[in-house]
Amino acid sequence: MPRAATTTDAFNAVAEPKRRMIIDALARAGGALGVGAIVAALGLPQPTVSKHLGVLREVGLVSVERAGQHRVYRLCPEELKAMYDWLKQYEQMWTHQLDRIKQRAERMQRDAASRPHRTT
Amino acid sequence: MPRAATTTDAFNAVAEPKRRMIIDALARAGGALGVGAIVAALGLPQPTVSKHLGVLREVGLVSVERAGQHRVYRLCPEELKAMYDWLKQYEQMWTHQLDRIKQRAERMQRDAASRPHRTT
């Protein structure tokens, strides 16, 4: 069985770095850009960008709107939120881990302060 | 050019749903499980689980530790944090969007209240 289609869900779509770049570019521009602007911003061939936009659209990460002969792609954050929610579930794992490291550092410092100085 | 390898980064590794299930199972168990336990928890064939664990390990999402004839896989949250950070960047997009919807609803309600009733 081959790998799941890139258009299966946001996870698969976003696995491709160029698609993440497109998302980043859209966000930097306030959420929406025309294809030409994306092509210019990323320096990628136009067909490449169009195909990636197609994938992003199919999974609902962006929407399109015709504007004359241009097409404006707009970021749809809901799908990103779904991924975010999955990851947020684990947030405490690294914050707790960092807490533990910090606490250990503080404890070591306290111990060092309350102990007679040693110079060697 | 084919798709980027699944072992390229956490994004690619996590695109496979079964690998996400493994991560979920590890988290539910407090962060670590033996292979057998994962196999039992997910009902997947053992070779399948081993291969997926191999991918997760290669991208640093889990670490292994030998324990006799068992092997304990432990979740490494740092790689998840990297993905989380990328997504967190967009957090305001959906919170703002919800704010806007809410504000619009309130405004409409205010307007309706301060306007003479109309019955048609």
Add this chain to the structure above:
DNA sequence: CGATCATATGCCTTTATGGGAATATGTCAA
């Protein structure tokens, strides 16, 4: 209408994937 610009789509090739079944490696117990 014809030309031009903006974008999408098709074709081709190379390559890694995930599943399944069988088997190899490695570890413990008697």
Add this chain to the structure above:
DNA sequence: TTGACATATTCCCATAAAGGCATATGATCG
């Protein structure tokens, strides 16, 4: 040592991916 057990590693297959390039569609202007 031999054998049970736990896990990893093959091998094979069908499939879809992404890039490059050419071309099709579609809108606008003169």
